[in-house]
Amino acid sequence: MSAPPVTPALRLRPRSAWHVATVVETRRETPTAARLVLDVPTWPGADAGSHLDLRLTAPDGYQASRSYSIASSTPHGQVVLAVDELPDGEVSPFLVREVRAGDQLELHGPLGAFFVWRPGESARPVQLVAGGSGVVPLYAMAAAHGVAADTTRFQLLYSVRTAADTFFADELAALTGPAFGLDVVYTREAPDGWPDAVGRLTRETLAARTVPAVQRPRVYVCGSTGFVEAVARWLQELGHAADDIHTERFGGI
Amino acid sequence: MRLPPGQTLVQDWPVLSAGPTPQIDTADWELTLQDETGADHRWSWDELLALGVEDVTVDIHCVTHWSRLGMSWRGVSLDKVFENVESEHEYVMAHSYGGYTTNLPLEDLLDGKAWIATEADGGPLHPEHGGPARLLVPHLYFWKSAKWLHGLTMMPDNEPGFWEQYGYHIYGDPWKEERYW
């Protein structure tokens, strides 16, 4: 009897640890979000889709920790995050408005073995569905897919309020090609001349603009809790198996 | 400064919860107090309010390190709720709509130390803060002030409730920093 093949990548998954990161650059990503580029010399690298926990300590010792998806990272190099400011957030307002180059942050990662994509693991097509800032880990997957010149068919359906609210717009546009298709749904306001209807994502649009269930894609859905749960429910109604749908909720409605 | 050790003063009111927020209409609301005789003492919303609602200003201390000082509440004193209850048991398990529980010695609910609160910060208690009614036991960490109060059960022993089973202190005195086991 022969043992089933062991995926070598499982053994090489980077171990999580605490790191001190120095902010290299912070810039506005959308009207409510910032892109942070961090220098993390001890970073081991991360699978696309991973996240990290960022911990802030106030002068009186009070600590707050939040999870953020990694947009991109390189071993021993830089980690890029995109943080959306929550109106009543405890940590995000600081990261979006106060953080400056030279500041140091404590982070714990890379984390997450469930919501990750690695090249070469499967020949099945991949459907990504993003709501707002939920695109961050999905952008990481699309970028990793591009870097690896992976030929698996990738599709991203990105639901976003307006063009200005789009994360990694240029980078996503540059990734489009034979192996990566990008579909955008504007829910509040579309650019001039946009041919499609403006409004919340519906089951019908989801059905029309995603890899059909009959092709058995692996699906990754990320966004607010409300968005993810609605999309996941629709996907199952459209025939996708529950096991084929990976979800990551960012909270909120 | 009236802050217990390890606490940070806040001006807002953070929402903490271990599960979904129950939505209970006062028309359906009921409080049940069970003692060892098997007798059920019950109060509807109107019956609770008829016991007498008073204004109280208290400091509250959450085990997650935040404190609010001088917070205004309105509620019914537990002394009124226990007035006609005779029990040999010395401990109480508070039960919430939604399944949460927390345990307290009976003496920590009496003698003006605790209320069933119906209003906070000058208005009706919002569901996310435990409305329509919650326990208010300011001298203990605030996880003992069970939200969405539904029942009180007398017990002979100090059985641990939800957080007490999962790692929190059986009593919870903020001034002695009794946070964990």
Add this chain to the structure above:
Amino acid sequence: MTHHLDGNVLAGALSEIFTSDVTAARARCAGCGQTSAIAEAMVYTDAPGLVARCAGCDQVLATVVDAGDRVMLSLAGLSAIELRR
């Protein structure tokens, strides 16, 4: 309205306890028998501890209380967890 996240957010807290990331590990709810990845649990993080509830029946699967120099972990709501080698 209290919002919930999902078990992906447990990765950090559980990484101190398990030798590898367990969010992809399957676990069975002791209440309703539903078996799914830890990442698929409904997780409440705005609490004195992390509370993971079964997506099927809402029962508490696990709790993690960070007590500074120690962590209190309960897996009492799981009947078992599958850890791949």
